[in-house]
Amino acid sequence: GENVEQHPSTLSVQEGDSAVIKCTYSDSASNYFPWYKQELGKGPQLIIDIRSNVGEKKDQRIAVTLNKTAKHFSLHITETQPEDSAVYFCAASTSGAGSYQLTFGKGTKLSVIP
Amino acid sequence: EAQVTQNPRYLITVTGKKLTVTCSQNMNHEYMSWYRQDPGLGLRQIYYSMNVEVTDKGDVPEGYKVSRKEKRNFPLILESPSPNQTSLYFCASSRSGDGRGEQYFGPGTRLTVT
Numbered sequence: 572g573e574n575v576e577q578h579p580s581t582l583s584v585q586e587g588d589s590a591v592i593k594c595t596y597s598d599s600a601s602n603y604f605p606w607y608k609q610e611l612g613k614g615p616q617l618i619i620d621i622r623s624n625v626g627e628k629k630d631q632r633i634a635v636t637l638n639k640t641a642k643h644f645s646l647h648i649t650e651t652q653p654e655d656s657a658v659y660f661c662a663a664s665t666s667g668a669g670s671y672q673l674t675f676g677k678g679t680k681l682s683v684i685p
Numbered sequence: 686e687a688q689v690t691q692n693p694r695y696l697i698t699v700t701g702k703k704l705t706v707t708c709s710q711n712m713n714h715e716y717m718s719w720y721r722q723d724p725g726l727g728l729r730q731i732y733y734s735m736n737v738e739v740t741d742k743g744d745v746p747e748g749y750k751v752s753r754k755e756k757r758n759f760p761l762i763l764e765s766p767s768p769n770q771t772s773l774y775f776c777a778s779s780r781s782g783d784g785r786g787e788q789y790f791g792p793g794t795r796l797t798v799t
Contacts, residue, residue, distance in 0.1 A: 614790030
């Protein structure tokens with residue numbers, strides 16, 4: 572099955588700096604890559620996603636890049652703010668005939684220091 | 686309000702005592718899924734359902750059962766819970782039947798099996 576590796580597991584940045592989280596996946600057939608943010612005591616919430624026919628996607632301060640050849644994708648957060656502090660999960664989809672499965676990375680705890 | 690609800694939110698039980706965690710969504714979503722979250726392991730998919738009466742195993746289905754008799758409900762059943770099933774459980778739903786696109790997560794159920 573699919574395997575998703577996520578790095579780093581923890582990340583501390585100063586407010587206003589950029590943060591980058593990287594993920595690699597194993598299944599070359601995967602073609603959907605979402606990123607979720609989980610705040611303390613809550614369920615994860617989608618912040619951005621990318622499909623394999625696109626190399627980069629941006630939404631305000633958040634961007635995701637995808638390198639299908641190398642099987643890795645990254646989340647970039649610019650001008651970080653204290654409210655960006657949370658756990659971030661990358662994921663990759665594995666699909667077969669009539670099936671769909673989402674495999675998550677182990678998460679990155681981001682701390683933004685005011 | 687569009688949401689995914691889970692009940693109970695907290696549950697302490699003993700080994701072997703059957704339990705059910707309910708999940709309901711009011712968004713008429715096709716796809717529903719159960720995940721467990723453990724420290725250092727991230728989110729792992731237990732079971733998912735692409736439509737009524739259609740369910741499939743995720744990465745960690747052992748010890749769990751599910752059913753999808755109605756579109757809105759997707760209960761998680763532990764026939765004989767064991768301590769290694771102590772975890773934080775999330776139910777999620779997605780409009781797309783293949784699960785691609787935003788998954789909306791419930792608030793979580795914290796289960797302790799003694």
